[in-house]
Amino acid sequence: MDRRKIDVVVSTFLIIVSVIILTNDNLVEGGAESDLGIMFLPRVVAGLMLIFAATIAIQSFSKLSKGAELEGPELIVTDGFRGIFIYIGIFIAYWLAVPHLGFMVTTPFVMLAVAVLLGGRSWIPIITMSVITPVLIYYGSREFLRVYLPTWTL
């Protein structure tokens, strides 16, 4: 994947965000007045972001328009990206399931899924690890840290 194209898109997005911060007065609610002004620093930062994003966009756009060859980090290798999407999917499912099914029930399945995603096929040690680790973490958090991880609520 050509990073220069991503640079142009991301920079354009950041420039739009910066312009909104610089021009919109409805980004703050309530509070008292101060000498500095609540939007002073955000606007300074937005102004700087605009400059840096524009610099990156111009550099990348000029290379793209000249058809210059990709150099080192400009080439994004996309091999294995499917795994990333699956992993993020597992994590989102974990986040959605834990409040209902609880930490102890959900975690073994998540650990098993991540292990399988990483190519693990040694079932007995993986299943043992997936069961023992959540139990240790759950009771360790409760007894030593006084952190109560979510439990079954269905």
Next chain:
Amino acid sequence: MFDNILSGFSSILAIGPILGIIAGVFIGITFGAIPGISCIMAIAIMLPMTFYVDPIIGITMLLAVYKAGIYGGSISAILINTPGAAASFLTAQDGHALTKSGKAGKALDMSLFASVSGEMIATLVLILVAAPISAISLQAGPIEKVFLLLFAFTVIGSMAGESIPRGLLSCCLGMLFAMVGMDSITGTSRFTFGVDELIGGFTFTPMLIGILVMPEVINVIRRRKVPHHELAITHSPNPADNRISFKEFRGVFRTILKSSGIGTFIGALPGLGSSTAAFIAYGEAKRTSKKPNEYGKGSTEGIAAAESANNAVCGSSMIPMLTLSIPGDDVAALLMGAFLIHGLTPGPMIFFEHTETIYAIFAGFLITDLFLLVIARSGFKFFVNMASLKRYFIFPCVTVFAFTGAFTAGQNMNDILVLIAFTVLGYGMRMVGLNPAVFIIGFILTPFLEQNLDQAFAIVGDDYYQFFASPFSWVFIALSAFFVFSSMRSKRKASKIPAPVKEKTA
């Protein structure tokens, strides 16, 4: 100061802190030795577990993880030529050459002794220098602090990024995210868009784990089809090849001293980090060596130079953080977060408000070196076995620890959403060449900047020229310009040199 140091030792020599240090050393070496994992992951995962213990135990444990993790990186570098961090790249060159010739024990020993020596020297400098610098920096008022912070942003942004605009943009993004939520001075909600959950701003721990740790996990997931390398120590039939003799250590001691000095100096400057220290010290040692031809082909002196310099950075990177509230690199930023969570605000006042705690932490820093020496020396085989564990045993556990760590911060499921969002953002930032560590530094320092800026405006009123009335202002402006200029020059030079051999990661 001597009394404070003695009182620090009396506080640290108790069961809790010592157990914390031992646990930290074990975890640090193990994580550091696993190829593809940096010690930052270990620190970020351990951080939530320290919330509920005394700061002396919690902080010394995290510092032990840091020191041991930096050393642990050299184990995989030496045994399988896979540096855990860029700083171990040179160690890998000489260390792996020795491993191939059956002298892994010698390389591991040299790396350990050099690491511990470098760390001890830097820690001593930290103890001796930090308090006097903090006494000077106490003289600085809000105006000077504003310029100091602007200097820090400029230096870190320009030195640490892939290019200057990308580094500074990373810093600006971190600053922008820090402004979300209710302003502590005026009570105004900023960028919350009516979402009540955003009034408190982004929770630090899940954001930190998401930005710095999870992208490393994602990287491993992406490269899951790359074959797994098992670490193994090669043994020579000649016992002298499996260890370092006192004579050999004495022979490189001068190099260790010089490299530690270089590492300490570089570490104290924000934004440069351990890789720069290792490369400069290695180059200097090679230049002055009697056997420069051996460098890169199995030179114990080369290992000593690189390791003592990159480990010296551990101690000295604390100097700007503790005296000026400026974290010099990503690990220092993480540790600064840990200090803040434990109620210790890094900066000159820490030496007066928390004297006992800070000197106990210093004492813990020194004692960690001794434990690192003993534990690593006696457990090479154990750590090698631990680091050889298959990825599918390690990363499911890391995932669950990251989840638990994020939840522990506020016992709130919304923090998991923050973790996921920042994981995606952190990985995306790496893809487009933005620097997540600079982002974190921008995030941490912005509240200090805004507070000091507000006070400075209150002081100067309409007489804006007063901002430039102090010589400190001009000094920091000049220093910022100098760093940006020198960074531009060095980046232009680097772009003309052919790209170095790509770092291997499993």
